[in-house]
Amino acid sequence: DTGVSQDPRHKITKRGQNVTFRCDPISEHNRLYWYRQTLGQGPEFLTYFQNEAQLEKSRLLSDRFSAERPKGSFSTLEIQRTEQGDSAMYLCASSSRGSAGETDTQYFGPGTRLTVL
Amino acid sequence: GDSVTQMEGPVTLSEEACLTINCTYTATGYPSLFWYVQYPGEGLQLLLKATKADDKGSNKGFEATYRKETTSFHLEKGSVQVSDSAVYFCALSDQGGSYIPTFGRGTSLIVHP
Numbered sequence: 001d002t003g004v005s006q007d008p009r010h011k012i013t014k015r016g017q018n019v020t021f022r023c024d025p026i027s028e029h030n031r032l033y034w035y036r037q038t039l040g041q042g043p044e045f046l047t048y049f050q051n052e053a054q055l056e057k058s059r060l061l062s063d064r065f066s067a068e069r070p071k072g073s074f075s076t077l078e079i080q081r082t083e084q085g086d087s088a089m090y091l092c093a094s095s096s097r098g099s100a101g102e103t104d105t106q107y108f109g110p111g112t113r114l115t116v117l
Numbered sequence: 118g119d120s121v122t123q124m125e126g127p128v129t130l131s132e133e134a135c136l137t138i139n140c141t142y143t144a145t146g147y148p149s150l151f152w153y154v155q156y157p158g159e160g161l162q163l164l165l166k167a168t169k170a171d172d173k174g175s176n177k178g179f180e181a182t183y184r185k186e187t188t189s190f191h192l193e194k195g196s197v198q199v200s201d202s203a204v205y206f207c208a209l210s211d212q213g214g215s216y217i218p219t220f221g222r223g224t225s226l227i228v229h230p
Contacts, residue, residue: 091161105166
């Protein structure tokens with residue numbers, strides 16, 4: 001399977017604990033995106049990388065959230081001092097724009113469902 | 118800023134009925150338009166896309182036409198199946214910027230046998 005993978009699929013933690021999620025994009029994709037999705041809503045953009053550079057961060061990304069993509073391949077999203085409001089599905093997507101004029105299309109992983117007790 | 122508005126669900130249909138899920142958008146540039154589908158407990162899957170005015174995207178019997186004059190990208194299917202039950206998201210992406218898509222809130226489709 002050469003799609004986007006995420007690990008773990010489910011995470012239950014207690015308030016105040018730190019959690020880390022991993023995303024492995026499609027291998028030839030140079031862009032990687034993180035989103036948060038709550039029940040009944042569409043995905044909300046958190047941050048994105050082009051290769052190893054983090055190019056944009058949403059205002060939703062508080063200072064408790066940090067993301068890395070150290071070698072331009074897989075990425076991690078860490079949430080420190082989790083709060084109940086952090087409970088959501090965290091989605092990763094990757095894309096690669098080829099030649100000029102080609103549409104950038106994102107392919108999503110299955111998501112990590114976080115529950116903060 | 119860019120925005121996407123979808124019809125509220127749930128949309129409940131009997132098998133073999135016709136489906137239309139409305140989607141309209143507001144964008145400053147010339148976006149690409151997408152429909153994604155999300156099955157329970159899973160991530161989003163790209164269903165179809167269109168990159169310029171009058172383009173028609175199609176996949177698995179679903180179609181949507183990029184209508185610039187009405188800023189719409191309605192999803193249609195002539196005969197739905199129980200397996201089409203899912204949440205459908207309309208999205209746009211400004212291809213001249215950071216490519217970060219803007220999603221609608223999603224429309225839940227429930228198909229009964």
